[in-house]
Amino acid sequence: MAQVKDYLRPGKLPHIWCPGCGDGTVVGAMIRSIDKLKLDRDLVTVITGIGCSSRVNNIMDFHSFQTTHGRAVAFATGYKVAKPDMKVIVVTGDGDGAGIGGNHLIHAARRNIDLKVILINNQIFGMTGGQFSPLTPNGAIASTAQYENTEYPFDVCKLMEAAGATYVARGTVYHLALTEKLITRSLEHKGFSYVEIITQCPTGYGKRNKMADPYQLLMWQKENSVPVEQAGKYSAEELKDKFIIGELLVRNDRTEFVEANARLIDKSRAKAKGGSGK
Amino acid sequence: MIKENRVRFMQGNEAVVEAGIIAGVRFFAGYPITPASEIAELMSIRMPQVGGSYLQMEDELASMAAIVGASMGGLKSMTATSGPGFSLMQENIGFASMVEIPCVIVNVMRVGPASGMPTHPAQGDVMQARWGTHGDHPVVVLCPANVKEAFDLTIEAVNISELVRVPVILLSDATVGHIRERVELPDPASIALINRKMTTLPPEQYKPFAAGEDCVPEFADRSNGYRYHMCSNMHNEWGFPADSGHEIADKLIRRLDKKVDLFQDRVTFYNTYETEDAEFMIVAYGSVARSAKDAVKLLRKENIRAGLLQLQTIWPFPTAVVKQFCVGAKTVIVPEMNMGQLISEVRLAAGCEAVGVNRADGMAISPQEIIEKVKAVK
Ligand SMILES: Cc1ncc(C[n+]2csc(CCOP(=O)(O)OP(=O)(O)O)c2C)c(N)n1
Ligand code: SF4
Numbered sequence: 088m089a090q091v092k093d094y095l096r097p098g099k100l101p102h103i104w105c106p107g108c109g110d111g112t113v114v115g116a117m118i119r120s121i122d123k124l125k126l127d128r129d130l131v132t133v134i135t136g137i138g139c140s141s142r143v144n145n146i147m148d149f150h151s152f153q154t155t156h157g158r159a160v161a162f163a164t165g166y167k168v169a170k171p172d173m174k175v176i177v178v179t180g181d182g183d184g185a186g187i188g189g190n191h192l193i194h195a196a197r198r199n200i201d202l203k204v205i206l207i208n209n210q211i212f213g214m215t216g217g218q219f220s221p222l223t224p225n226g227a228i229a230s231t232a233q234y235e236n237t238e239y240p241f242d243v244c245k246l247m248e249a250a251g252a253t254y255v256a257r258g259t260v261y262h263l264a265l266t267e268k269l270i271t272r273s274l275e276h277k278g279f280s281y282v283e284i285i286t287q288c289p290t291g292y293g294k295r296n297k298m299a300d301p302y303q304l305l306m307w308q309k310e311n312s313v314p315v316e317q318a319g320k321y322s323a324e325e326l327k328d329k330f331i332i333g334e335l336l337v338r339n340d341r342t343e344f345v346e347a348n349a350r351l352i353d354k355s356r357a358k359a360k361g362g363s364g365k
Numbered sequence: 366m367i368k369e370n371r372v373r374f375m376q377g378n379e380a381v382v383e384a385g386i387i388a389g390v391r392f393f394a395g396y397p398i399t400p401a402s403e404i405a406e407l408m409s410i411r412m413p414q415v416g417g418s419y420l421q422m423e424d425e426l427a428s429m430a431a432i433v434g435a436s437m438g439g440l441k442s443m444t445a446t447s448g449p450g451f452s453l454m455q456e457n458i459g460f461a462s463m464v465e466i467p468c469v470i471v472n473v474m475r476v477g478p479a480s481g482m483p484t485h486p487a488q489g490d491v492m493q494a495r496w497g498t499h500g501d502h503p504v505v506v507l508c509p510a511n512v513k514e515a516f517d518l519t520i521e522a523v524n525i526s527e528l529v530r531v532p533v534i535l536l537s538d539a540t541v542g543h544i545r546e547r548v549e550l551p552d553p554a555s556i557a558l559i560n561r562k563m564t565t566l567p568p569e570q571y572k573p574f575a576a577g578e579d580c581v582p583e584f585a586d587r588s589n590g591y592r593y594h595m596c597s598n599m600h601n602e603w604g605f606p607a608d609s610g611h612e613i614a615d616k617l618i619r620r621l622d623k624k625v626d627l628f629q630d631r632v633t634f635y636n637t638y639e640t641e642d643a644e645f646m647i648v649a650y651g652s653v654a655r656s657a658k659d660a661v662k663l664l665r666k667e668n669i670r671a672g673l674l675q676l677q678t679i680w681p682f683p684t685a686v687v688k689q690f691c692v693g694a695k696t697v698i699v700p701e702m703n704m705g706q707l708i709s710e711v712r713l714a715a716g717c718e719a720v721g722v723n724r725a726d727g728m729a730i731s732p733q734e735i736i737e738k739v740k741a742v743k
Binding site: 099128129130132134137144145148149150151152153154155157158161162163164165166167168169170173190191193194348351352354355356359 | 594
């Protein structure tokens with residue numbers, strides 16, 4: 088088994104992240120999953136948007152694009168159609184993926200295009216200094232919610248399920264073994280995959296919310312997570328502010344988009360030749 | 366002799382589609398909008414027939430992003446829209462400029478601002494086409510006046526985008542987009558196609574943003590070890606962010622600027638009519654050039670020495686061409702379906718008095734309106 092460092096770009100360390108940031112742990116998990124599946128490095132592309140989390144592909148030694156804020160999934164859609172053999176992983180943040188880019192996420196899920204979206208959810212805009220994001224807990228403090236966050240976060244996993252994603256899972260940095268397994272499974276799945284990973288941002292979130300020590304944020308992840316297998320034991324009230332973790336949805340009843348597109352090409356050509364096109 | 370099937374009765378929007386296909390476009394992503402929707406509709410039929418893909422995206426932000434993504438993946442790519450959608454595309458037009466991704470954006474202009482007048486022509490996006498995205502950036506903008514030009518300039522747009530690695534904007538308008546005309550299409554075999562340059566360097570020597578004398582970097586096939594990075598930030602020759610690297614930023618910005626300068630002659634297209642002894646030079650572009658030509662004909666009948674310089678390339682602005690043809694003119698007349706967007710550039714280049722004929726109410730400018738202006742300044 089290769090080591091994580093074998094998959095890092097030479098000369099790209101140190102990375103830009105703060106001490107205690109969860110982003111590096113996610114990189115480790117992604118690399119171990121890729122290594123486990125023995126994916127050809129030249130057939131993996133990591134596409135990101137903008138944010139601390141979107142810097143993961145600077146250091147990972149695969150094809151990589153860091154695009155514009157929120158649009159990674161839309162770029163990846165075009166790229167995947169152009170390169171059907173490529174394993175296309177999109178890494179995004181909660182602001183990037185669930186805020187500014189939320190619409191693209193919904194529609195990529197609806198198309199069931201074979202993208203592997205990993206949303207690194209640190210509940211805050213890390214890169215820009217700790218403004219609240221669409222996934223910041225109600226009542227939390229942020230640089231643009233100095234009194235308290237009056238808005239509510241939403242469950243992106245449920246949204247993805249409703250939109251038509253065919254693989255949906257959630258892990259945390261604390262539950263790293265599980266998270267690694269979920270990434271591996273999503274990479275194996277054919278169709279739109281969404282894996283949310285709860286991480287910590289001690290700088291932008293922890294400090295303002297009495298959890299300056301990354302350890303406290305990891306414990307917060309532990310205490311607020313409920314494995315999907317046990318979720319049935321709790322009342323709706325008890326689950327209110329909890330994260331359900333684990334594999335939340337796997338379905339294989341929808342044709343993957345690139346495959347459907349290839350069929351459409353065949354159909355149109357048959358029709359052009361005068362066939363029935365069926 | 367022209368073969369029967371090369372003589373077609375075609376709509377401007379249709380010409381864009383057919384030319385795009387001949388030029389090698391195999392990926393189209395868009396979001397329907399009047400008066401550009403026919404391009405999406407026809408692309409949805411034609412793309413699969415040639416083994417390409419039509420994607421209807423959730424909005425124009427996504428359409429623009431998807432064509433850049435597909436072009437990064439090696440496909441010649443295009444999108445088409447009108448004003449409101451063009452506004453939404455701006456951020457990623459800048460991204461395409463920054464990472465030097467070939468792509469073609471068709472904007473069939475309608476009256477703006479905002480939802481304006483969806484079915485009526487305008488030329489209000491002339492400045493937006495040049496400066497719509499933030500920051501200093503290169504871009505090439507071509508402007509057809511009729512169906513044949515829509516066809517020819519679409520081919521040029523695809524070719525230029527591949528050659529120079531710039532986004533190319535085809536600035537059509539509702540008149541050109543919707544008009545149907547008889548066109549004689551060229552023999553496809555006679556059309557020279559340009560494909561992006563690919564590196565011959567081995568992966569360890571390849572730098573994705575290093576450029577030679579022509580200032581255009583080479584692509585590498587994304588296999589066999591060419592695992593390079595591209596980012597929307599200021600970047601070094603390896604494609605990595607240079608967040609505080611002012612020297613790197615300076616070098617990149619100057620190269621991007623110079624790149625289009627070096628190709629200015631190659632990307633400059635124009636037509637002239639009765640310019641030799643013209644005292645009144647009409648400088649027009651897009652569908653307005655049609656009325657301008659009629660105006661020249663009628664003025665000549667009255668022995669008024671009018672001429673027409675029709676710009677098919679408006680950005681980079683063809684200063685030398687305007688200077689060359691306007692040098693002997695007493696007055697330059699610039700009819701535009703806007704309140705006067707290109708006239709300042711024309712005035713600067715022409716070096717003589719320049720007057721506009723302007724309307725932005727969705728009505729075409731008639732030859733008569735131009736004639737009246739010429740007579741008024743005479
Ligand atoms: C169009 C646009 N708007 C705003 C920004 C500024 N911006 C950069 S990153 C970011 C938020 C990133 O938050 P998130 O996606 O949660 O990533 P994190 O940094 O927390 O990993 C913002 C608002 C931008 N780059 N582009
Ligand atoms: S600001 Fe937060 S998310 Fe960004 S690097 Fe620091 S800890 Fe990580």
